[in-house]
Amino acid sequence: MAQNRAKDDYSNKEPLQDNKQPEKQKAAAESKQKDEELGYSLYPERSSGSKYARGSIGESLFTFKHKCQIMLQFAMDTSPYAKLLLAAMKSSGCTVYKDRHFSCEDCDGTVSGGFDAATSQIVLCQNNIHQQAHMNRVVTHELIHAFDHCRARVDWFSNFRHLACSEIRAANLSGDCSFVNEISRFNFGLKEHHQACVRGRALRSILAVRKVSREEAERVVDEVFDSCFHDHAPFGRIPHSKKDARFAHRDYESRDRYYANL
Secondary structure, eight states, rough: OHHHHHHHHHHHSOOOTTHHHHHHHHHHHHHHHHHHTTTGGGOOOGTTTSSSSTHHHHHHHHHHHHHHEEEHHHHHHHOHHHHHHHHHHHHTTTTOOOHHHHEOOOTTTTTEEEETTEEEEEEEEEEEEEEEEEEHHHHHHHHHHHHHHHOOOTTTTTTTHHHHHHHHHHHHHTTTTTTHHHHHHHOSSSTHHHHHHHHHHHHHHHHHHOOOEEEEEEHHHHHHHHHHHTTTTTTOOOOSHHHHHHHHHHHHHHHTHHHHTT
């Protein structure tokens, strides 16, 4: 009888609740908010994973990954911008490997690429890059961020000035503001048009990946603009065109030739 009564008492009890559930929900909400503040929400595969397993047949057949990888290889082999940056990073002890340091992924429709400092990996938005010229610019832009990450202790997540400086350099040196690209955007100007383009594109990049006000972003860009705009490493000049980039690459490759002949 005692055993049966005890059994009945136990069966009438309320089911045990998971006291940690609110904490888990709070942690998940904080993680989601942090991802949004740092721009990770623009790159869903960075957190939630792709619909298809990486390397699966489904991924190859139903995404743009294969085309993305072909265009990436072509950019690395032929773009004078990319070739110079890859050589500079290798000389700095940060050799770039295609399979390790590049990742073709589906992204939000507002971005074409990104540099994930947490993994030292460049994200190429395979669903938004469809032309080789576009791929070349994105690879160059993100390699400039990777070069900055390699040569300096860039605090991407806490120091807003560091992020602004690298965005200014990327806009200035990647060809984003070349005359041809600006004409294609129907942007015309004469006096200091290049500087205005660099400032505007750096500002847009910052606002895309950080939850900050436009006023704060403009203030920080203004504070670091002059010094970062005139930092042309590793090009040694502003490569306004492919021709300029080829000359810069040639000069970089020949930088030690004089001393080698002594």
